[in-house]
Amino acid sequence: MTEVLNVGLAALILGLAVWTIVAREAPAAVAGFIVYGLLLTLVWLQLQGIDVALTEAAIGGGLTGVLLISAAVRLRSTESTARAQRPSASTRWLAAALSAAVTGALATCVLALPEPAPTLAPEVLANIAVTEVGNPITAVLLAFRAMDTLLEAIVLLFVLIGVWSLAPDRAWGGRPGLLQQADPNGMLDYVARVLPPIGIVAGIYIFWIGADYPGGKFQGATLLAAMWLLVMMAGLADAPPISRRWLRWLLVAGPLAFIAVGVVGAVMAGAFLAYPQGYAKSLILVIEFALMPTLTVVLGLMLLGAPQRGESP
């Protein structure tokens, strides 16, 4: 039964991927991609990766979908010119041959994977008690490979700086995105008033249980960012000007706290990001609490894009 379900799921995903590539209109292609992301979430559940499933649902399908669909609508007028530049039949055949070769090589590798599969799960299980967290993924993200997570938080910040630097000179320091106005009696306005309280509680819950159960700061922060974006899209609140001092501090607070914990480790436990005996869980919580607001704001602002307007609303 599960086998039939899995084969059906794989077939649906492949069909949607092909649709994403061949659809005539970009918004239709992006709509296919969003459904594709949601179905991938089911695949992650089948592969026993619940934390990955949550991330895929929140970021892979959700945030990427919103980002691409708004871009697709704005770029609608450019589609007909692009269609005229379609490559020749020979290029397309060559591309198809190359893609088929890549797929064939990867499929051969999948079928030739070593038995038994190499795994680090026993090592994680043997050492997880030291970190005092119950979720092995959180233990890997914030203890065994905390350096990855630190660099990831910094990469997000750099990307935001990159996005902001694309602002036209006249809008530098201003508010990102376009001013939104929704019908005060419309559906969007209603949803933007009713949903955020529920979404904020759910986001904080996902964040809080992340230490012991599937969940964590990235998934929780994405949900909070989505609530913030919903309120802004309905025109109930405006995006802050990027020159605000409190905003800048909020953006660097998470990575700075993370680095500070790393330095504490260097002094007290002998290595950067090492946790002194008995303090592991408290330090992990410090990092998570500091990163959560930063991630929420970074993800939200990344989606809004470069500043477009002056400081006045």
Add this chain to the structure above:
Amino acid sequence: MTAATLFGLCAAVLIGVGLYGLIVNPHPLRKILSFNVVGSGVFLLFGAIAHRGAAAGMGGDPVPQALLITGIVVAFSATALAVALLLRLFDETGSVTLSSDAPAKTGNNAGAH
């Protein structure tokens, strides 16, 4: 066929489909979309391999799964930067063509800057 093999093969096809779209679709936004299909295929392949490493009562190897979470977030931020670059190009020139011989400064809002 186990779930890991099935979705591993599915991932191999996804990477091929995405690669084809990346080469053939002339519109940059469609290239970004195709790039995301390739990315999700790579993640899925990695996830299938992580699932094969199930041991010690865990459904999969937690180390690659944690790396996947990092990867998905970084892929999103790369997409956000690419879209921002594309929108700036559109605001500047009114078109988003990548071909070198296309006329610049055409389109509807080129005069605004």
